[in-house]
Every structure is written in structure tokens, then in C-alpha cells.
Amino acid sequence: MTYQEAIDYLNSFINYEKKRTKKYNSELYNLEEFRNIAEKFDNPQNDIKTIHVAGSKGKGSTVEYISNILIENGFKVGTFTSPHLYDVKERIRINKEQINKSDFAKITRKISETIDRENIKKRYRTFFELITLMSFLYFKKNNVDYAVYEVGLGGRLDTTNIIKPEVSVITLIDLEHTNLLGNTLKKIAYEKAGIIKENIPVVISKQKRKDVANYFTKISQRRKALLFLYGRDFKVVKDRFILENGKQIGPIKLKMEGAHQLVNAVTALQATRVLNVDMDVNRSISALINTKIKGRIDIRRIRKRIVILDTGHTPESIKVLFEVLQKKYEKFTSRNVFSIISFSSGKKIKKMLEYESRFNTRMIFTENSSFRSATIKEMEKFISPFKSFKKLEKAFSFAMEKSRENDIILIHGSFYLMNDVNKVLGEYGEKL
CATH class of the missing domain: 3.40.1190.10 (Mur-like, catalytic domain)
Structure with a gap:
């Protein structure tokens, strides 16, 4: 075999x-x-x-x-x-x-x-x-x-x-x-x-x-x-x-x-x-x-941008993520933060999006390759995003294009998103 x-x-x-x-x-x-x-x-x-x-x-x-x-x-x-x-x-x-x-x-x-x-x-x-x-x-x-x-x-x-x-x-x-x-x-x-x-x-x-x-x-x-x-x-x-x-x-x-x-x-x-x-x-x-675990508030530098990956997928996880970011980055709410989001269907999407909206992030909705993925339409029912892309590759390219040096690109919302992230990072010489 x-x-x-x-x-x-x-x-x-x-x-x-x-x-x-x-x-x-x-x-x-x-x-x-x-x-x-x-x-x-x-x-x-x-x-x-x-x-x-x-x-x-x-x-x-x-x-x-x-x-x-x-x-x-x-x-x-x-x-x-x-x-x-x-x-x-x-x-x-x-x-x-x-x-x-x-x-x-x-x-x-x-x-x-x-x-x-x-x-x-x-x-x-x-x-x-x-x-x-x-x-x-x-x-x-x-x-x-x-x-x-x-x-x-x-x-x-x-x-x-x-x-x-x-x-x-x-x-x-x-x-x-x-x-x-x-x-x-x-x-x-x-x-x-x-x-x-x-x-x-x-x-x-x-x-x-x-x-x-x-x-x-x-x-x-x-x-x-x-x-x-x-x-x-x-x-x-x-x-x-x-x-x-x-x-x-x-x-x-x-x-x-x-x-x-x-x-x-x-x-x-x-x-x-x-x-x-x-x-x-x-x-x-x-x-x-x-100890360091891939995908758990995982902070990288890619082309002078701060790229943060996180698999957190519950309201509590989202809260913890933003508490960490506020402590780590001075004047976090006034920074340019491009937040690429993909949740699993059935999660408390409304609650998580409403919490994140407090931080003025530029939300970019996408879908992941898992059958569990929430659709963009599911997420758009609760909040209008800055932009939406069906594929993570396009969402990340857009964020890289629109962001500047030292801006933050956050990719989060689902464990299953990380498989797609790994493929995208490979194009930039990175991997999980």
C-alpha cells in the first residue's frame, strides 16, 4: 500500500x-x-x-x-x-x-x-x-x-x-x-x-x-x-x-x-x-x-506589512485576539488594519462581527475551502464589508495592494482557513 x-x-x-x-x-x-x-x-x-x-x-x-x-x-x-x-x-x-x-x-x-x-x-x-x-x-x-x-x-x-x-x-x-x-x-x-x-x-x-x-x-x-x-x-x-x-x-x-x-x-x-x-x-x-503554535495569534512580517494569523473562531477568541492587539500595538484603533475574515457556518457570526466593528478594521470577507465555510452572503447579512472576495488569494492580494508599510493585515476566523493561508503564504516565500 x-x-x-x-x-x-x-x-x-x-x-x-x-x-x-x-x-x-x-x-x-x-x-x-x-x-x-x-x-x-x-x-x-x-x-x-x-x-x-x-x-x-x-x-x-x-x-x-x-x-x-x-x-x-x-x-x-x-x-x-x-x-x-x-x-x-x-x-x-x-x-x-x-x-x-x-x-x-x-x-x-x-x-x-x-x-x-x-x-x-x-x-x-x-x-x-x-x-x-x-x-x-x-x-x-x-x-x-x-x-x-x-x-x-x-x-x-x-x-x-x-x-x-x-x-x-x-x-x-x-x-x-x-x-x-x-x-x-x-x-x-x-x-x-x-x-x-x-x-x-x-x-x-x-x-x-x-x-x-x-x-x-x-x-x-x-x-x-x-x-x-x-x-x-x-x-x-x-x-x-x-x-x-x-x-x-x-x-x-x-x-x-x-x-x-x-x-x-x-x-x-x-x-x-x-x-x-x-x-x-x-x-x-x-x-x-x-512553545509556539502555528496559527495562534501568529505574527509575521511580509513585505514590510505586519501579517497576523489566528484560528480563533468564537466570540471569546475574537475578544482575546483584539485585547492582545490593543496591548501590542500602540493606538491600534487608529491604525490601518485590513481584516480578512472567514468563519464557519453556524458560528455566532453576528456577535463576532459586531465586536470587531468597534475597532474600525477594514473588513474583507472571504470563504475558505472547507464545506463548513460560511458564505459571503451569510456574513453580509450582519455587516457591510470594506470588500468581499470569494477566494483568499484575491482578498490577500487586495490587502497587500491597498496597505502601506507597517500596516496590519489580519487573517482570522476559522481553523479551516489556515489550509488556504498556507498556499497564499507560499507565493510570498512564507509557510505555516
């Missing part, structure tokens, strides 16, 4: 990242079926020490922070994330190196032989399940010391939830995927709490509402999971970390922009401390400081 044949095989399965579903239940997201498949491969997930991370905001950053802390302290670390920006191999990494095409094809072939022999495909299996299974097999084969797993959707019914982690982590909960997970914070918290397991420690990050933190506390007590709670056991005070033993570390200046990243970083540090293995705190802090 070649790499392309492996990709084609995986793409022959249902992919809920590309196909909308209105249902979120144990029939479509069937963990028992997935456990049965994993069992046919001798349950490779049980031979790996794992860390499990769920949440609405910050889970991707927290996963990277945890992985980098462990790598910096000399451990061999697998990392599993989703979705990918532009290459599926990004999802499965060991010590920051993506799985290579040869291993990807070999493991897919191994999976396909079992699935085809057992006639499993007819039982509604998914692309995400097979990629998750591939990560189990790859990490086991390579004898990783730890593997850090990012939940794909929710938590309770997520494919990753068959692992038995050393520690579970839940980051900030917000209203997201409300058509599937529920339209209240309580319902979403219920889904996220599904990763809290009997007698396994759990780290709960900062929450917007006290009742959410209280709910996680109650579930942790019920499941006899040792709880480390933000604000009680660890926290950020200005630019310093306060840990569960009262130890203060700082000041901390991260490469990742925004005060929220300090919260993600201290949450990651607390999670690694729960592992109770020998680690050097200075190495851990160095790992946090030097």
Missing part, C-alpha cells in the same frame, strides 16, 4: 469533520464498537502511558505545552491532535516529528487487512477512529514514554476516551458545537466530564463560571479522582505561577501571545507535576516559554 492509497482508504470512511451530522449519540459515536476494534489489535492503547486533554478553549495549546515540557525533560513523547492544518500526518507526532509516509502506509495496511477481513467497515466506522487507532499502534511500536491525546469532540463519546490516562485535563469550557453537545454550559460540561475516570487524577483549568468548576469538583469526588483545581491548587497571578505546594515561579514571558496562554501553560505544568516523575522545573519553564 502506498501513502496515497492509504489516504484514499481512510477517506473511504465516514468523516464527521467533512460531513455534517445533527446527531451526537452512542450509535454514531460508538465507543464499545471502537473498543472491539482496538481489542483485535491487542489493545495497544493500554500499553502506552497517556495524558488526556479536553476542553472548549485552550486544549490544543495545553496539549503542546504538556508535550514540550516532557520532551524538554528527556522523555520520548507522542502527541495526537486534530484537526490538521494541511497535512493529516500533523496529527500523529513523536518528539515533534510527524509520522512519515512509509509508517503511515504500513499501519494503514495493517488496519485495513483486519477491518476488511472482519467486515468491520459496514458497521459505521469513521476516519477519526482509524486515525486514532493508527496513533495507538505507532506510539506503541516506537515505545514512547508518554502520549498526549487531544479530544476530538466533546469527551464522553470521543474515540480517544478508551485510553486509561495517567492524568486527565479539562481546559476552559465555552459554548461550542451546541448543535451536538448541547446549548448550555452545563450540558457541555457534562460531555467534557466524561473523561474524568475512576481513581485517575484530574486537572481542571480556569472556568468562566463557578458553577462549572463546582460541577467538575462534584464529578471528581463521585469518581474518586484526585482533583487539582485552578484557583484553589494552582493559578496565575499577573505573570507568575503559583503551584499546589505554594511555590511561586516567574515572571513568565511566553512566546504565545495573550494572558489566556499563561493559564494554559500553568495548567499544563500542573498536569506534568501530577505524573510524579523527576523533572527539572527550569527545563519545564523553558519549554513553556519557547
Whole structure:
């Protein structure tokens, strides 16, 4: 099996990242079926020490922070994330190196032989399940010391939830995927709490509402999971970390922009401390400081313009983005800011556009190549843009042409936009 044949095989399965579903239940997201498949491969997930991370905001950053802390302290670390920006191999990494095409094809072939022999495909299996299974097999084969797993959707019914982690982590909960997970914070918290397991420690990050933190506390007590709670056991005070033993570390200046990243970083540090293995705190802090994630308030210089990329796609994310920009750039609201925007359909588009309109940006609407993309017409229902272009290439060319030296070009609104961004940046000698 070649790499392309492996990709084609995986793409022959249902992919809920590309196909909308209105249902979120144990029939479509069937963990028992997935456990049965994993069992046919001798349950490779049980031979790996794992860390499990769920949440609405910050889970991707927290996963990277945890992985980098462990790598910096000399451990061999697998990392599993989703979705990918532009290459599926990004999802499965060991010590920051993506799985290579040869291993990807070999493991897919191994999976396909079992699935085809057992006639499993007819039982509604998914692309995400097979990629998750591939990560189990790859990490086991390579004898990783730890593997850090990012939940794909929710938590309770997520494919990753068959692992038995050393520690579970839940980051900030917000209203997201409300058509599937529920339209209240309580319902979403219920889904996220599904990763809290009997007698396994759990780290709960900062929450917007006290009742959410209280709910996680109650579930942790019920499941006899040792709880480390933000604000009680660890926290950020200005630019310093306060840990569960009262130890203060700082000041901390991260490469990742925004005060929220300090919260993600201290949450990651607390999670690694729960592992109770020998680690050097200075190495851990160095790992946090030097972590940088593509597409997260990602600031570039292109032809003397300041180009800022951000995958944030919720009202809270937009608010954080503009808070960072106001602090970073003097007189931000009076600067020339060309804002190229593409949202996913069904998001709180009106709320996000109304918030951004306060900052007098020159909004340029575009669409991304994902089926999830909101149309220009959808966005124009709420606000009249400075300009609209169907394709990002034309939107970016327009912004470059109309902007001057030191003007800001902001490209934001969707994770799925970044695949298109990568192609556009390539024309300017840049890449994500």
C-alpha cells in the first residue's frame, strides 16, 4: 500500500469533520464498537502511558505545552491532535516529528487487512477512529514514554476516551458545537466530564463560571479522582505561577501571545507535576516559554506589512485576539488594519462581527475551502464589508495592494482557513 492509497482508504470512511451530522449519540459515536476494534489489535492503547486533554478553549495549546515540557525533560513523547492544518500526518507526532509516509502506509495496511477481513467497515466506522487507532499502534511500536491525546469532540463519546490516562485535563469550557453537545454550559460540561475516570487524577483549568468548576469538583469526588483545581491548587497571578505546594515561579514571558496562554501553560505544568516523575522545573519553564503554535495569534512580517494569523473562531477568541492587539500595538484603533475574515457556518457570526466593528478594521470577507465555510452572503447579512472576495488569494492580494508599510493585515476566523493561508503564504516565500 502506498501513502496515497492509504489516504484514499481512510477517506473511504465516514468523516464527521467533512460531513455534517445533527446527531451526537452512542450509535454514531460508538465507543464499545471502537473498543472491539482496538481489542483485535491487542489493545495497544493500554500499553502506552497517556495524558488526556479536553476542553472548549485552550486544549490544543495545553496539549503542546504538556508535550514540550516532557520532551524538554528527556522523555520520548507522542502527541495526537486534530484537526490538521494541511497535512493529516500533523496529527500523529513523536518528539515533534510527524509520522512519515512509509509508517503511515504500513499501519494503514495493517488496519485495513483486519477491518476488511472482519467486515468491520459496514458497521459505521469513521476516519477519526482509524486515525486514532493508527496513533495507538505507532506510539506503541516506537515505545514512547508518554502520549498526549487531544479530544476530538466533546469527551464522553470521543474515540480517544478508551485510553486509561495517567492524568486527565479539562481546559476552559465555552459554548461550542451546541448543535451536538448541547446549548448550555452545563450540558457541555457534562460531555467534557466524561473523561474524568475512576481513581485517575484530574486537572481542571480556569472556568468562566463557578458553577462549572463546582460541577467538575462534584464529578471528581463521585469518581474518586484526585482533583487539582485552578484557583484553589494552582493559578496565575499577573505573570507568575503559583503551584499546589505554594511555590511561586516567574515572571513568565511566553512566546504565545495573550494572558489566556499563561493559564494554559500553568495548567499544563500542573498536569506534568501530577505524573510524579523527576523533572527539572527550569527545563519545564523553558519549554513553556519557547512553545509556539502555528496559527495562534501568529505574527509575521511580509513585505514590510505586519501579517497576523489566528484560528480563533468564537466570540471569546475574537475578544482575546483584539485585547492582545490593543496591548501590542500602540493606538491600534487608529491604525490601518485590513481584516480578512472567514468563519464557519453556524458560528455566532453576528456577535463576532459586531465586536470587531468597534475597532474600525477594514473588513474583507472571504470563504475558505472547507464545506463548513460560511458564505459571503451569510456574513453580509450582519455587516457591510470594506470588500468581499470569494477566494483568499484575491482578498490577500487586495490587502497587500491597498496597505502601506507597517500596516496590519489580519487573517482570522476559522481553523479551516489556515489550509488556504498556507498556499497564499507560499507565493510570498512564507509557510505555516
